[in-house]
Amino acid sequence: MNKRLKPLPTFATEAQERAYWESHDSSEHLDWSQAQKVALPNLKPTTKTISLRLPQHLLDSIKVAANARDVPYQSLIKVWLQEKLHRH
Template structure:
């Protein structure tokens, strides 16, 4: 059964309504949309590290149950995000 989504005069009225009515009841009233999910492009890059650093990274990754490349990628992404947010 299609239920029409109500209109609201205020955000507070809408907030109170949705707090007591499941949104799932209105799924059929929503228009169908088509989306395309595109994975981010990846490029390979070689990086020379001191052997003892790479050994330490591999040990940490093993402790965490991750492939060492995945751990390194996560660290790089985290640092990049932090550096970009500082500006």
């Protein structure tokens, strides 16, 4: 990329920086063609709470299976859902 890049400004506060980036394009300051992928292994994925209605006998069976594995039943449900998605 032969485009001359502008120097990155300095900001006194986070609010000033936020206002600047809301009205400016980062490609004026950075050569994104030189960007590299980065791995952030310690980040946890965001989760969302949902409500799921299950028949009582199904929930009881899941809890028994979770207890046999010594894991929380909600964690076991997440593992099973993830496994099912990977198969399809």
